[in-house]
Amino acid sequence: MASNPFTEVVTKISKAPSSGEYAADKLLRGIVWACAAVILLLVAYIVFELGRQAFPAIIRFGIDFLIGTTWDVQKQTFGILPEIWGTLFSSLLALLLGGGLGVAMAIFLTQDFLDDRVSNVFRTVVEMLAAIPSVVYGLWGIYVLIPLIRPASQWLNETLGWIPLFGTSLSGPGMAPAALVLAVMILPTVAAISVDAFRRVPYKVKEAAYGMGTTRWEAILKVMLPTASSGILAALVLGFGRALGETMALAMLIGNSNQISLSLFAPANTLASLLASSFPEAGPLEVKALMYAALALLAITLLVNILGLWVMKAATRKFEGKA
Amino acid sequence: MSEQASQATLGRAVLTEPRLRASVFEGRGLKSRLLTGFTWFLAALAALPLISVIYMLVAKGGARISWETLTALPPAAFEFGGGIGPAIVGTLVMVLIGSLISIPVGILAAIYLAEVAPSSRLAQVARFLAKVLTGFPSILAGVFVYAVLVISMRSYSAIAGGISLAVLMLPTVILTAEEALKQVPQRMKDAAYGMGCTRAQVIGKVTLPTATPGIITGVLLAVAGASGESAPLLFTALFSSYYISGLEGLAEPTASLSILIYNFSGMPYDNQIELAWTASLVLVLMVLALNILARVLGRRKA
Numbered sequence: 001m002a003s004n005p006f007t008e009v010v011t012k013i014s015k016a017p018s019s020g021e022y023a024a025d026k027l028l029r030g031i032v033w034a035c036a037a038v039i040l041l042l043v044a045y046i047v048f049e050l051g052r053q054a055f056p057a058i059i060r061f062g063i064d065f066l067i068g069t070t071w072d073v074q075k076q077t078f079g080i081l082p083e084i085w086g087t088l089f090s091s092l093l094a095l096l097l098g099g100g101l102g103v104a105m106a107i108f109l110t111q112d113f114l115d116d117r118v119s120n121v122f123r124t125v126v127e128m129l130a131a132i133p134s135v136v137y138g139l140w141g142i143y144v145l146i147p148l149i150r151p152a153s154q155w156l157n158e159t160l161g162w163i164p165l166f167g168t169s170l171s172g173p174g175m176a177p178a179a180l181v182l183a184v185m186i187l188p189t190v191a192a193i194s195v196d197a198f199r200r201v202p203y204k205v206k207e208a209a210y211g212m213g214t215t216r217w218e219a220i221l222k223v224m225l226p227t228a229s230s231g232i233l234a235a236l237v238l239g240f241g242r243a244l245g246e247t248m249a250l251a252m253l254i255g256n257s258n259q260i261s262l263s264l265f266a267p268a269n270t271l272a273s274l275l276a277s278s279f280p281e282a283g284p285l286e287v288k289a290l291m292y293a294a295l296a297l298l299a300i301t302l303l304v305n306i307l308g309l310w311v312m313k314a315a316t317r318k319f320e321g322k323a
Numbered sequence: 324m325s326e327q328a329s330q331a332t333l334g335r336a337v338l339t340e341p342r343l344r345a346s347v348f349e350g351r352g353l354k355s356r357l358l359t360g361f362t363w364f365l366a367a368l369a370a371l372p373l374i375s376v377i378y379m380l381v382a383k384g385g386a387r388i389s390w391e392t393l394t395a396l397p398p399a400a401f402e403f404g405g406g407i408g409p410a411i412v413g414t415l416v417m418v419l420i421g422s423l424i425s426i427p428v429g430i431l432a433a434i435y436l437a438e439v440a441p442s443s444r445l446a447q448v449a450r451f452l453a454k455v456l457t458g459f460p461s462i463l464a465g466v467f468v469y470a471v472l473v474i475s476m477r478s479y480s481a482i483a484g485g486i487s488l489a490v491l492m493l494p495t496v497i498l499t500a501e502e503a504l505k506q507v508p509q510r511m512k513d514a515a516y517g518m519g520c521t522r523a524q525v526i527g528k529v530t531l532p533t534a535t536p537g538i539i540t541g542v543l544l545a546v547a548g549a550s551g552e553s554a555p556l557l558f559t560a561l562f563s564s565y566y567i568s569g570l571e572g573l574a575e576p577t578a579s580l581s582i583l584i585y586n587f588s589g590m591p592y593d594n595q596i597e598l599a600w601t602a603s604l605v606l607v608l609m610v611l612a613l614n615i616l617a618r619v620l621g622r623r624k625a
Contacts, residue, residue: 016519017519017520017521017524021521021523021524022521024521024523025521025522025523025524027523028522028523028526028527029439029522029523031431032431032432032434032435032438032439033435033439033440033445035428035429035431035432035434035435036431036432036435036436036445036446036449037445037449038428038432038493039432039449039452039453039456039493039494039497040445040448040449040452042456042490042493043452043455043456045467045471046463046467046490049467049470049471050463050466050467050470052470053470100365101365101368101369104362104365104366104369105365105366105369107362108362108363108365108366113359113362113363122366122370125369125370125373126369127614127618128373128611128614129369129372129373131547131551131607131610131611131614132373132376132551132607132610133550133551133552133553133581133603133606133607133610134551134552134553134554134581135551135553135581135584135585135588135603135606136376136380136551136584136603136606136607137376138584138585138588139584139588139599139600139603140372140375140376140379142588143379143383143596144375144379184369184372187369215351215352215354215355216355216359217354217355217358217359218351218355238458241458242458244460245458245459245460245461245462245463246460247460247461247462247553247554248553248554248581248585251585252585252588252589272460272462272554275462275465275466276462276554276557279466279469279557279558280557280558280561290466291466291470294462294463294466297460297462297463298460298463301458301459301460301463302455304458305454305455305458305459306455308458309451309454309455
């Protein structure tokens with residue numbers, strides 16, 4: 001009598017899955033599960049393989065490897081303290097410059113300084129800075145940056161030579177050009193994550209500040225920056241992590257010299273560029289030592305990155321459910 | 324009496340006309356304006372290296388661009404002329420190998436993370452490790468593949484180079500594809516489930532097609548990043564002065580643009596340095612083209 005008007009339509013379009021379709025579903029779930037597991041296995045395999053390759057060197061050199069200062073293939077003594085120092089020092093200098101510029105760029109892009117067209121220009125600038133390959137920065141550093149800063153380094157060395165930072169003058173490659181290029185390379189990372197941090201601050205926070213009669217910069221410095229501070233911290237830590245692992249530009253610019261110096265203009269070395277420059281021609285024992293150095297680099301970068309992600313998670317959680 | 328007087332003073336104080344106009348040199352406003360100027364200066368400073376790099380690429384690299392340069396073999400030490408042909412082919416081949424491995428695995432892993440079991444233990448750990456791996460130093464991918472493949476194959480090869488690129492591409496593909504898949508509206512999927520679809524059918528017929536533009540954007544960004552990589556190729560693919568010859572050639576040392584730039588940049592010959600600039604121009608154009616394509620596709624989606 002009262003027939004269901006949908007019966008016809010429904011039976012034509014929908015039906016219960018056949019057993020073949022159930023099997024296909026099972027299969028797909030299995031495959032995607034395996035692919036997700038690949039990343040776990042990959043990380044485990046990387047740590048295991050580097051550890052296995054480095055094991056003979058760890059047994060042979062022990063902790064002395066981390067505090068030794070000579071890398072001498074003839075005498076078969078290997079130590080990476082200068083490289084650890086160079087890695088941390090160059091990354092810290094890059095963070096001071098690139099981090100500051102990156103946060104300034106993020107403020108510039110998010111705090112209503114620019115109309116859409118101009119801010120698109122600067123956003124493109126940041127994206128292009130990130131897209132240029134490391135070797136190209138290295139090449140640019142050798143033929144543009146080093147000749148450019150050499151006169152300045154001479155002047156600084158002559159007039160302010162008593163400050164350890166300016167203790168030597170730049171004869172070619174060295175810490176200053178390496179750190180400058182590194183700063184340019186981490187700027188996009190810091191800027192992008194800081195932009196996200198500023199965007200997460202609810203708009204009413206800024207409105208409230210303006211409503212109190214603050215100037216634009218009082219609102220930025222006293223309200224926006226403190227509110228976004230944990231996200232910006234995450235940006236700086238992740239930028240630092242990026243700088244620690246950067247290889248090619250540094251291998252081309254830092255001078256690969258095994259020494260610990262505070263001077264900005266002295267050649268130095270980093271763990272990554274030690275690997276890049278020594279690996280291709282290394283003998284059997286030196287390869288083991290380099291694997292040990294790779295393991296040290298892995299440990300440092302993993303630590304810094306996990307710290308950065310942890311800070312970022314805390315920063316993101318801060319505004320969840322409040323805006 | 325005294326009360327009246329105090330009320331009078333109060334009245335006068337209130338009635339004094341407030342200053343409603345900020346003076347140009349008032350402290351707070353001045354400080355704000357100075358800081359704005361300083362920020363403009365910093366932003367311009369950040370653009371300076373980019374302008375300089377582009378100028379050098381066009382001025383120095385553009386000078387040698389010709390069909391001959393793009394196809395000829397690299398020159399020996401004192402030779403004139405020559406080109407970067409094998410390096411262009413080598414880069415393309417190794418990026419292709421890396422893509423063939425990392426893109427399918429990455430997208431399937433992303434399906435697990437976004438669709439099949441987003442909050443399972445495995446998904447949480449995998450997501451975290453993928454994020455950690457985005458900050459993984461690229462040279463360590465090279466060291467790892469050297470230890471696993473180059474030692475056992477007893478030769479540097481395009482395959483080893485491609486695999487080390489795959490290691491670096493995988494986390495980017497996973498994270499961007501997961502993000503794209505999560506953008507698919509839940510009600511579209513619900514509608515499909517309501518029709519009696521299995522999970523596999525929903526993924527294959529609704530989620531994946533809808534998320535495709537976003538996934539392609541992520542994939543292109545990963546490919547662009549891999550094209551510019553050099554550290555992982557340094558001791559997996561090494562370098563070669565000749566074109567890859569056939570399939571067996573994949574098991575032999577292979578040239579790439581980035582390693583060519585690295586090798587030639589330190590040479591004391593003008594010819595090689597000019598070629599390094601030309602190779603840089605080609606490499607940057609390649610990377611930028613991929614980036615622009617990714618943005619254009621990404622914008623169409625939004």
